[in-house]
Amino acid sequence: MTAKLKPSPAPATAASPDWARVVSLVQCSRAMDALEETTLVPGKKIFYQFSARGHDMAQVLLGLHLTHPKDAICGYYRSRPILLSLGVALEDALGSAMGRAGGYSDGRDIGVVFNYPNAHGASALPMCGGVGAQYTPTAGYAQAIEYCRTVLGDASYDGAIGVVLGGDASVATNGFWSALTIATTLKLPMLFYVEDNAYGISVPGALQTPGANIAKNLANFSGLKIYDGDGTDPEQAAMLTREAVAHVRGRRGPALLRLTVPRLEGHSFQDTQAYKSKDTIEAEWTRDPLPKLKAHVVPSAMSEAEWDAIEAETKERVLRASQIADQRPVAEPSSVTRHVFDEGEMQTEGGLHNTGYMAPRVSDEAKPEGARINMITAIRRTLDHELSINPRVVVFGEDVGPKGGVHGVTLGMQEKHGAERVFDTSLSEEGIIGRAVGMAIAGLMPVPEIQFRKYAEPACEQISDCGSMRWRTNNRFAAPMVVRMPIGFFKCGDPWHSQTNEVQFVHTPGWRVAAPSNAEDAVGLLRTAMRGNDPVMFLEHRNMLDAASARRPYPGDAFALPFGKAKLTRTGDDITIVTWGAMVERCEAAAEGISADVIDLRTLAPWDRDAVLTSIKRTHRCLIVHEDLGTAGFGAEIAAVVADEAFLDLDAPVARVTMPDIPSPHHPDLMEWALPSVARIRAKIDQLLAF
Incomplete structure (x- = not known):
């Protein structure tokens, strides 16, 4: 399914990009890199700096296609050029790099670890510091696009896509392969954009994927359209990007766009690139896309004088923006304890409550109904009720569908509510939690199940990143969800199914943790969690699921318990x-x-x-x-x-x-x-x- 390239660049068409805009954005990115390297880093105003030279033109070409208001991207360290194309203010980008108030995080996170809630176009989902951690949340967002479009009937999602940016090293991560499985098996509107610069810091691409070409290796991957080419060739990169985006927007399934680009500086400012030979570095500079861009547009699209004017004007804008950013204060230190959890001040994006959802009134007074039921039945009945009254609730995990879960909690729920709302997943805990993150940002209430406590270990990066999201974006984003997780012993024990270790989640900032001991409390805490605005770890003790001592009458559909109130x-x-x-x-x-x-x-x-x-x-x-x-x-x-x-x-x-x-x-x-x-x-x- 690899796209065939023409031997020479195709002629410009009506669908060609606005080359003047491309030039302006690439020059802007270059000017920012130069200012940081020559002035801001030596002046100790920036502590971490990652140059985008070499990656910039191809990213800008992609970003200019992301105009749908429901589009979203999730990137990584070298993704500032695409942020500029989405409309991020220069002073915010530079101020974030300086760690000042405002910007992406008010100085709470590294300046290149970005987020961008965009009311006027594509949003940038909160980036994570871990390589490969961006893939599964983007898959979840893409799944939410389809859910909102088909299940909720929201036409505003027609044509929207999720785009994830990653380098050649990230294709070796669990997150990449999990997201690839999710996107292809579900035919999601998701574009994998791989910027292959041949190095993961110092590790060559041949140690990341066989033959150092993930596109070639995935040429026969079922359900995935492949585009592969030179990200430094303006016309070729523009053509491939245009075709890849059109493929995904046309709901023809996911696509992978691999563009080869040079990394013209070290991984970060501190990286001397001593692991590269002089010949390698010189060869990389011969592939600099900026001179190629100039040759492509001058004189066909603009004059030499116009090129020079754009370059001078962008340098001046960047300098002014840096001066504005430098005038911003450092955030009040005591403020860093705020926004770990919802404080009643709504986040800009993410969560049920941003969709206009109004939770029904509840009471902590139980109104017992009928005979005593076990915890399994109590949890099932609560999930069933919340699914019935809230179309944004989705329940998923390994074996939760026709089987009804290995503990029987979701038995019959897929048959009643449909496979779009109660569904099985591939065997990837990172994928389960990561996609829940993307769904939650898109306004759904995901209720993922991790089958046993020990199985959560592969998901711990996503769990940690989800919990810190509200804090590290200073309340710009949040991803409320309820993770159901059986814990503890049952009849016998073992090292794989009987672990508790609840303290790990308590020690993960941003997570609320519930550990009910009986059916009534399980109902009340689960209902509160599913109507709330924070991520919740809901721990279901295996020995209590059917224990006689844990049985209680069902306390009613309006029963909910506050967190932090013991009995x-x-x-x-x-x-x-x-x-x-x-x-x-x-x-x-x-x-x-x-x-x-x-x-x-x-x-x-x-x-x-x-x-x-x-x-x-x-x-x-x-x-x-x-x-x-x-x-x-x-x-x-x-x-x-x-x-x-x-x-x-x-x-x-x-x-x-x-x-x-x-x-x-x-x-x-x-x-x-x-x-x-x-x-x-x-x-x-x-x-x-x-x-």
């Missing part, structure tokens, strides 16, 4: 026991005959410090019980807060009962020995009471 499941005066998840049942059993407060935290981010501290002021003793490992488990955080803020109220040391620092053993006898048992918990209670 006293037992009250007393002699000791405070703090726990969550499956350990609530065991702590209650261990406290039989004891005057004890048993506090089920229900959520770990945020957690109810006030409830714990208030109880300790009355009982003067504190025991923390959790299934996770003892070292650096979340109980250590609780213990530190208690020691910090309630030390004088204590009559005994703060104590913990946890797993030892080992993975979960498989045989039930070994597993039960490692888990906090009722007997171990009771022994520790007795020890504290006797202190």
Whole structure:
């Protein structure tokens, strides 16, 4: 499916680009690079600098095609030229590089790690610092384009596309291959734009993909149209870009456009390129697209004097913009603690609430209906209700479709709501969470499932990037979603299906974390999460999904619980026991005959410090019980807060009962020995009471 190139550049057509605009933008990019390298970096006004020389013309040619208001791009370090073509103000681009207030992040992120909520055209999705992390969110955005167009019937998405920019090194990443699978199997309107400069910092392209040509290697990849050519040849690059964009806009499936370009400077300002020979560097400069651009447009499209005038005018504009940017202050340091979570000030792009969604009224007062149901049924019923009343909710993951999930939670939901709204995914956790990010930015409420806690490890980069999005863009973007994830033991254990490690998500800024212990709380917390404006990690303990102790009557379709509000499941005066998840049942059993407060935290981010501290002021003793490992488990955080803020109220040391620092053993006898048992918990209670 590789596009055949003509032996010589095709003549200009009516569809040819506005070459004067191309010249102006490329000259602007060059002037910015030069000013940074000669003045701003040596003057210590910029701390990280990445030149786009060599990449600039091809990017500008692509950017000028992205005029649809629902288009979106996601790029990487050398993508400033395409941002300029989308309309980013020069003072914002330079001010961001200086880390000043305003711009992309108000100094919170590296200046080249950009985002651009664009009300007048294509937006630039929040870029990530990790190579390859841009691919799956773009696939998710492209899937949301199709969802909004077909399921929601929104004609404003007709013809919109998602474009992802990456270099030759990024094609070796998991994100690239996951996004490629998503885009081709679903026939998404997505363009993969690979700028091949033959090096990943110092590593040559031959070590990234066989033969150093990803386009050639993917020539027979089913469902993918390939375009491959010289990104320094103005007419050829323009033709290929035009055809690639037209292919994707025409809803003929995804395409990959590979353009070879030289990287005319080091990877960054600090990179001396000592790994390149003198001959290699000289050969790269012979491919500089700027002289080729000039030869192409002078004198056919403009005179030499007009070229010189554009060059001089852009240099002056860049200099003025740098002076404006330099006058911007550094953000108030204390402001960096803001916008980790939604504070009631709506982000510019992303999330349900930006679409005009108004959540129905809820109450934290349960109105029990019918017989007691298990947690599986409670979660299923809540998902079903939210799907029924909110067409922007989508549920997906491995085996969640016809099978109904490996735990049966989504059983029958695809049949009821359709395969566009409840669907299976390829086996890629990075792809599952990454595409959820793109969907959330596009205004859907994704509810992805990670089948078991341990399986989340490949997705941790996307989880981290999603959580930090609101903060690092200073509330310009957010990607609210609900990640459902079974955790913990069930009948037996093992290192692969029985992990908890909830503390990792608590330690990932921007994520709310719920850990319900019963069906009623699962309903209330899940409903709050699915109607909220922050990403939520919803942890479903496997042993509680069908446990008799976790069964409750369904609390009603209007029942929702606030995050950060613990529940006293037992009250007393002699000791405070703090726990969550499956350990609530065991702590209650261990406290039989004891005057004890048993506090089920229900959520770990945020957690109810006030409830714990208030109880300790009355009982003067504190025991923390959790299934996770003892070292650096979340109980250590609780213990530190208690020691910090309630030390004088204590009559005994703060104590913990946890797993030892080992993975979960498989045989039930070994597993039960490692888990906090009722007997171990009771022994520790007795020890504290006797202190």
